Amino acid sequence: MSSRCSTCREVVSQYVKTQKKEPNLFVDHIDICDLKGKRKHNTQKQLKLREIEIHLSALRNTAGGKIILHVSGTAGDDRYLGCVDEFLEESLNNFLCDGTLFVDTYSRKWLSEIRTFEEFTDCILISVEKTKGVATVDFKTKICSDLKVERPSTLNIVSLLCQRKSSPQKAATLRGLLPNPTESRNIQLKTYRPKDQDKSNIESNPDTFAQYIWEKLRFREYLSCMTKNEDGGSFYLGITEKEKQYQCASPDSTRTYSSFAPEIEGFVLPFSEDDLKNSLLCLIQSHVRILHVDTALEDFPPDLIKFQFHCSKSKGCVLEIAVGYTSGIAFYDEKGPLAYHVKEGEVQRITPDDWLSRVTKTFDDFKGDSSP
Numbered sequence: 425m426s427s428r429c430s431t432c433r434e435v436v437s438q439y440v441k442t443q444k445k446e447p448n449l450f451v452d453h454i455d456i457c458d459l460k461g462k463r464k465h466n467t468q469k470q471l472k473l474r475e476i477e478i479h480l481s482a483l484r485n486t487a488g489g490k491i492i493l494h495v496s497g498t499a500g501d502d503r504y505l506g507c508v509d510e511f512l513e514e515s516l517n518n519f520l521c522d523g524t525l526f527v528d529t530y531s532r533k534w535l536s537e538i539r540t541f542e543e544f545t546d547c548i549l550i551s552v553e554k555t556k557g558v559a560t561v562d563f564k565t566k567i568c569s570d571l572k573v574e575r576p577s578t579l580n581i582v583s584l585l586c587q588r589k590s591s592p593q594k595a596a597t598l599r600g601l602l603p604n605p606t607e608s609r610n611i612q613l614k615t616y617r618p619k620d621q622d623k624s625n626i627e628s629n630p631d632t633f634a635q636y637i638w639e640k641l642r643f644r645e646y647l648s649c650m651t652k653n654e655d656g657g658s659f660y661l662g663i664t665e666k667e668k669q670y671q672c673a674s675p676d677s678t679r680t681y682s683s684f685a686p687e688i689e690g691f692v693l694p695f696s697e698d699d700l701k702n703s704l705l706c707l708i709q710s711h712v713r714i715l716h717v718d719t720a721l722e723d724f725p726p727d728l729i730k731f732q733f734h735c736s737k738s739k740g741c742v743l744e745i746a747v748g749y750t751s752g753i754a755f756y757d758e759k760g761p762l763a764y765h766v767k768e769g770e771v772q773r774i775t776p777d778d779w780l781s782r783v784t785k786t787f788d789d790f791k792g793d794s795s796p
C-alpha cells in the first residue's frame with residue numbers, strides 16, 4: 425500500500441466502513457503513465473506489478489478477497505479498462521494454477537460503480553477467488569525447448585516431481601569447444617558484450633563478473649533448465665551467433681537468404697580463472713537448492729557443475745560451464761519458489777515444505793473429486 429497517497433488511505437477506510445467485511449483487502453497504487461509504459465524498460469512498472477502479484481498470490485492462497493487498484497492520473501471520463509486488463513493479464517493467468525477458468529476466478533470493475541464511491545473515479549475493484557492449489561509468483565526454476573526458456577506450469581512441476589527416470593543424478597560432462605555449436609536444450613551460447621557504462625563495474629572484481637553471468641546473462645535460468653535434461657548441458661560465454669548470408673542450394677539459383685553461424689569472439693579475463701570459478705561456485709552453492717518429492721530442500725551437489733576455460737592468444741577466452749542432470753527440481757533461490765499467503769493479518773512467503781504439500785495436494789484432490 426502506498427501510504428503516502430491520500431486517495432489510497434481514504435478509499436480503504438471508506439470501503440472497510442461501508443462494505444460487507446472482506447476476508448482480505450489490499451490497496452495498490454500505480455501511476456497511469458507507469459501502467460501504460462512498456463514493461464521491458466520501465467522498472468517502476470515492473471516493481472508495481474510485482475507488488476500486485478504478491479497480493480494476488482496471497483489472496484489466491486488464503487481465502488480470496490479484493491484488491492483496490494488506484495490508478496492515479498486516470499481522467500474521470502476515461503472508462504476504458506483494456507489497459508488495466510492488458511497490464512494484469514499474464515499475471516492473472518499465471519495464478520490459474522488449478523485449472524479453474526479465468527471467469528470463475530476474477531472480476532474487475534470501476535469502484536465508482538458502487539454507491540458512495542462515485543467520486544473515486546480512478547480506482548478499480550478486483551475480486552479474487554481462493555485456489556485449492558498454490559498460486560506461485562515465481563517458480564525460481566525454468567523449463568526450456570530448443571528455442572527458449574519458459575516459466576513452467578504447475579502441471580509441469582507435478583510431472584517433474586512424479587517422474588522417475590533411470591538415474592537420480594548424472595555428473596556434469598564438459599563438451600569442449602564444438603566445431604559448429606548450435607543452440608539447443610543442451611547448448612547455450614552467450615556473447616560477452618556488456619554496455620559501455622556497465623563494463624568497468626562488471627570487471628572490477630570476480631564477484632561482479634560472476635553476478636553478471638548469473639543474473640544478467642541468466643545462467644541461473646539455464647542451469648535450472650539443463651539439470652532437467654538427462655544429458656545435461658553446456659553454457660558457453662564468448663561464442664556469438666552471427667548473421668550470415670547463404671546462397672540457396674539449388675544449382676542454378678542466384679537467390680540468397682540469411683541465417684546464423686557460431687563465431688568465437690572470446691573475452692579478456694580480467695582476473696585469474698580460479699577466482700572467477702570460485703565466485704561462480706559461491707553463487708551457485710549459496711542460491712541453488714534441489715527439491716525431491718520426499719525430502720526437504722537439499723544443497724547443490726558439487727559434481728553437477730564443471731568449469732573449463734578455453735583460452736587462446738588470438739581469440740581470448742571462452743568459458744564453458746557444464747551442468748549435470750538431477751531427477752529433483754533445481755531452484756535458483758535458496759528459499760525455493762516464491763509464493764505468498766496471509767498469516768496473522770500479514771503477507772508472508774510460503775515455506776518450500778508448505779508449497780510442496782499444497783502442489784501435491786491439489787492433484788490428489790483433483791483426482792479424488794473427479795473419480796466416480
Ligand SMILES: [Zn+2]
Nearest residue numbers: 429432453494
Ligand atoms: Zn493511491
